[in-house]
Amino acid sequence: MKTYDIAVLPGDGIGVEVTDAALAILRAVEPRIARRLVTTVHPAGAAHYQATGAALPPSTLDACRRADAVLFGAMGLPNVRATDGTEIIPQLDLRFALDLYAGVRPVRTWPGLPVPLADPRAAQIDLVLVRESTEGLFHARGRGRVEGEAAYDTMKISRAGTGRVCDFALALAAKRQAQGRPGKVTNVDKANVFTSMAYWRSVFIERAQAWPAVAVEHVYVDAMALNLVLQPWRYDVLVTENMFGDILSDLIAALVGGMGMAPSADLGDNHGLFQPAHGTAPDIAGRGIANPSAMVLSLAMMLDWLADRHADAALADGARAIESALHGALVDAGVRTRDLGGTGTTADVVQAVRERL
Ligand code: ATP
Secondary structure, rough: OOOOEEEEEEEOOOHHHHHHHHHHHHHHHHHOOOEEEEEEEOOOOOHHHHHHHOOOOHHHHHHHHOOOOEEEEOOOOOEEEEEOOOOHHHHHHHHHHHOOOOOEEEEOOOOOOOOOOOOOOHHHHEEEEEOOOOEHHHHHHOOOOEEEOEOOOOOOHHHHHHHHHHHHHHHHHHHHOOOOOOOOOEEEOOOOOOOOHHHHHHHHHHHOOOOOEEEEEEEEHHHHHHHHHHHHHHHEEEEEOHHHHHHHHHHHHHHHHHHHHEEEEEOOOOEEEEOOOOOOOOOOOOOOOOOHHHHHHHHHHHHHEEEEEHHOOOHHHHHHHHEEEEEEEEHHHHOOOHOOOOOOOHHHHOOOOOOOO
C-alpha cells in the first residue's frame, strides 16, 4: 500500500486538541482511500521551550525536512516569552528553515453556517489569500534595533522573493479558472507610499505578463481592508506582503465564521506545512470546546497537495471525503461548537465526521 510520512507538531493550547481531532479523522479516511499516512508526533512550541529552552529542537526540524508533509497545530503561550519580550513562535522559524514562501489561506462561505455579513452575496465568498512568508516586514524578526529613543524594523522586498510568490498566485488563479472560478489576481500593496512596495508592484506587473488569461488588478492595502468588508465576493486570489497578509488573513477568516473555519498551508518548492489559521486560543484551551474545522480543512489541503505532488488521485478523493463529511456534520446534522453558535464539543464534531466517513 502506498505510504506517506507525516511529521505532526501539535504545539500548545488548542493546537494539541485540534491535532488530536484531525488525526482521529485521518485514521477514519485511510481505509476508504487505501493509503497509509504514518504520523509521527514531534515536540515543539512554547511549553517545550519552557521545559527545555528549545522551541524547535533540531530533531523536530530534521523530521520536518524528511517528512512528505508537516501537520501543525498551533504554538505560543501568552506568558512564555523570549528574552526580548516576543512570543515563542517556531512556526516562523519553520517557514524560513523550509523556505515555505507561499502562505495560502482559502476562505469560503459554508451554506447554512452563520456569517457576519447580512448581504445575500456573502454566500458567494470564495477567495484565497496568498501571503509572502519569508521576507517583507517579518524579515525584521530578530533583527530589530533600538537606537536611543527610537526602534527600527526593516522591510525586505526582493525580486526573487516577490517573483516566486506572484508566480504562485498567478498559477493558482489559472488553476481556479480551469475549475470555473474567475481567475483573477488582486495585488495588494502600498505602492503609493513605500519604495519597497512600488518595487513589489513592478515585479508583480512583470510576472503577470506571462499569464495573459489571468485578470489582474492592484488595490492599496487600506482600501482592501474596506473592500473585504463591503464586497468580499468580488475577489478570487489575493497576493500580498507578509505583514499585510498576516492582518488580512484574520479579517477574511471573520467573513466566513471566524478562526475556527479558516485553514492554511505554508508551501515552498520542496516542503508543505498545513495548519489552522488560528493560534493556541488560551482563553478556551483545555476545555474541549475548540472548533476543529480549520484543522480538519488543513488536513484536506495536505491531502490535496500530496495528491498533486505524487500524482496520487486517491489522496484527493480523501480530501473531498473529509470536506463532505465535515459539511454533513456542521451543516446537515448541525453539530457545531460554541464559536458557531452551537453547544457541541470538539469530540462531538470528530465523532460526527467519523460517522460520515
Ligand atoms: P495568534 O497570535 O497565534 O494568532 P491569538 O491568541 O491572537 O493567536 P487565536 O488563538 O487565533 O488568536 O484566538 C483568537 C480568538 O479566536 C480567541 O477568542 C479564540 O478563542 C478564538 N478561536 C481561535 N481558534 C478557535 C477555534 N478553533 N475554535 C473556537 N474558537 C477559536
